Amino acid sequence: MLREQISPTREPVLYLQVAFTATFFAGVFQASLGILRLGFIIDFLSRATLIGFMAGAAVIVSLQQLKGLLGIQHFTPKMDIVSVLRSVVEHKNEWTWQTVVMGVFFLALLLTARYISKRKPKLFWISAAAPLTSVIIATVFVFATKADKHGISIIGHLKKGLNPPSLNMLRFNGSYLGLAIKTGLVTGLISLTEGIAVGRTFASIKDYQVDGNKEMMAIGLMNIAGSCTSSYVTTGSFSRSAVNYNAGCKSAVSNIVMALTVMVTLLLLTPLFYYTPGVVLASIIIAAVVGLIDFPAAYFIWKVDKVDFLACVGAFLGVIFISVQMGLLIAVGISIFKILLHVTRPHTSLQGRIPGTNYYRNIEQYSEATRIPAFLILRIDAPIYFANSTYLKERIMRWVSEEEDRIESENEDTLQYVILDMTAVTTIDTTGVNIVVEVKKILEKRGLQVAMVNPGAGVMEKLRRADLIESLGEDCLYLTVGEAVISYSSTLKEKEQV
Numbered sequence: 102m103l104r105e106q107i108s109p110t111r112e113p114v115l116y117l118q119v120a121f122t123a124t125f126f127a128g129v130f131q132a133s134l135g136i137l138r139l140g141f142i143i144d145f146l147s148r149a150t151l152i153g154f155m156a157g158a159a160v161i162v163s164l165q166q167l168k169g170l171l172g173i174q175h176f177t178p179k180m181d182i183v184s185v186l187r188s189v190v191e192h193k194n195e196w197t198w199q200t201v202v203m204g205v206f207f208l209a210l211l212l213t214a215r216y217i218s219k220r221k222p223k224l225f226w227i228s229a230a231a232p233l234t235s236v237i238i239a240t241v242f243v244f245a246t247k248a249d250k251h252g253i254s255i256i257g258h259l260k261k262g263l264n265p266p267s268l269n270m271l272r273f274n275g276s277y278l279g280l281a282i283k284t285g286l287v288t289g290l291i292s293l294t295e296g297i298a299v300g301r302t303f304a305s306i307k308d309y310q311v312d313g314n315k316e317m318m319a320i321g322l323m324n325i326a327g328s329c330t331s332s333y334v335t336t337g338s339f340s341r342s343a344v345n346y347n348a349g350c351k352s353a354v355s356n357i358v359m360a361l362t363v364m365v366t367l368l369l370l371t372p373l374f375y376y377t378p379g380v381v382l383a384s385i386i387i388a389a390v391v392g393l394i395d396f397p398a399a400y401f402i403w404k405v406d407k408v409d410f411l412a413c414v415g416a417f418l419g420v421i422f423i424s425v426q427m428g429l430l431i432a433v434g435i436s437i438f439k440i441l442l443h444v445t446r447p448h449t450s451l452q453g454r455i456p457g458t459n460y461y462r463n464i465e466q467y468s469e470a471t472r473i474p475a476f477l478i479l480r481i482d483a484p485i486y487f488a489n490s491t492y493l494k495e496r497i498m499r500w501v502s503e504e505e506d507r508i509e510s511e512n513e514d515t516l517q518y519v520i521l522d523m524t525a526v527t528t529i530d531t532t533g534v535n536i537v538v539e540v541k542k543i544l545e546k547r548g549l550q551v552a553m554v555n556p557g558a559g560v561m562e563k564l565r566r567a568d569l570i571e572s573l574g575e576d577c578l579y580l581t582v583g584e585a586v587i588s589y590s591s592t593l594k595e596k597e598q599v
Contacts, residue, residue: 106280117331118270119277119284125328126285131293132321140313146301149406150432152398153413155302157420157428159390161185162343169383170208172200172254182421197252204380207235211388215347229349232385239381240374254379259371263364264331271328288334289324291426296320296336298429302393303342343389408439447483449496452522452582459583461522473586474514475593477504480522485533485560494536497521501544518589519544520552522582528559534567541573552577552585 103109103123109116134140146154164185168176173195177188211231218228242248249255272278297316304311324334345355366374403410412435419428450463453470461478464470479500485493497519505516529537541551556564556578564570570578579585 118272119281120333121267121270121328122272122281123284124324124334125271126282127289127334128321128324130286130289132318135314135317138314145433146298147436149402149409149413150416151302151305152395153416154298156394157417159393160421162390163387166383166387169379170204172197199252200380204384207381207384208388225349235381240377243378244376256374256377261371267331268329292334292336293320294429295425299337299342347389412436445488447489450480452478452480461582475517477516478520482525484528485526486530487532490533490536494540497540518550520585522554523556526560527557529563534563552579554579554582554585
């Protein structure tokens with residue numbers, strides 16, 4: 102976004118100033134979301150979404166490492182699978198067999214170490230020590246054999262020192278302030294979404310909880326501090342988190358140790374990494390992320406819920422073919438569609454009595470449940486409000502019509518009572534209240550008496566405020582379905598005797 106307005110080559114100082122300022126605003130925006138307790142937003146990242154995201158990110162991160170694994174010098178900065186594979190094919194003349202051999206060797210070594218640690222938990226240290234051991238062995242090997250002269254790409258010279266302070270480079274005035282704010286908001290939202298997705302992914306693997314508000318504040322404060330220390334917008338790294346997870350890290354203390362190690366390395370030890378080959382770093386990352394592709398979990402989602410599987414596949418395909426952000430957006434969109442579908446099309450069921458008891462259950466679920474002659478007992482399994490009230494009205498009318506048709510075809514007793522089991526109706530809005538009144542009036546015009554069973558406290562409160570308890574009639578409210586059936590059955594017998 103900044104490159105469209107400012108050239109980093111012609112105006113490098115201005116570019117850095119606006120970039121650091123955008124990072125500051127991104128941090129303020131992210132931290133504000135946490136302070137305002139908007140962490141519930143992360144609940145839209147379902148487990149199915151995270152499974153697909155994790156697999157897609159693992160594939161993309163692994164493919165990005167083909168640059169180091171094959172020894173390619175010119176590689177695409179894009180993250181989608183098509184661009185990456187095209188770059189691999191187009192630069193096949195840069196492949197070096199020496200790099201490939203070394204990469205395969207260390208990749209096999211790392212995967213073997215992880216396999217041993219999984220099979221024998223007491224040997225967990227083998228998997229934890231394998232990455233560092235691989236770096237040391239590879240560096241010594243390249244230095245001793247001068248492999249960098251024979252096609253092995255090395256890290257080379259690393260500049261010593263830490264990032265300089267950049268507080269004096271923040272610009273809160275001038276013509277580029279709007280650009281900095283806009284860039285900060287967009288990049289802040291993108292990095293926040295990706296970071297939280299990474300956090301939720303590893304939380305689901307290790308069975309711990311992620312507090313969305315704390316995550317937002319932590320990432321925001323990190324970027325605010327980063328804007329003052331020459332850093333651009335950052336977030337939770339998938340590849341680095343995967344390496345930590347693969348090494349057996351358990352808590353945030355590992356990040357403190359890692360940060361101190363990086364600081365000491367930047368200050369004192371950078372010359373030691375001069376001969377470190379890039380291929381060994383690529384092997385470490387690939388070994389860490391491939392284990393995050395969870396095929397059994399994907400199959401389980403497919404078996405249980407096809408819509409969830411669609412969200413999982415949407416996240417996976419979106420990540421590998423477009424971008425991490427679009428993959429998450431597609432999956433969240435599918436999940437929201439599923440929520441809206443359930444909200445606007447709530448479940449209703451026909452209830453029957455379990456023989457020998459006074460319990461009434463769904464006749465489709467309990468084959469032994471039987472209908473009560475002259476009664477239609479319906480259960481509503483959702484709150485009633487504007488989004489679903491019209492559907493519920495139409496569905497109840499359809500149930501009544503279908504029941505009357507069935508009675509006529511089977512020559513049974515005429516339908517006289519409709520009982521609405523509202524135990525699961527926890528709340529109702531004004532539209533829902535009007536629909537309840539309309540349904541009662543329509544059914545009474547058809548000669549049917551309506552009863553409501555066990556409405557929730559919130560529903561009763563709304564009915565009282567609307568002064569509908571008296572107009573509906575006390576005789577239409579019951580605590581249980583059994584009570585309603587007994588009461589109306591007595592009335593029915595009295596009518597028959599008369």
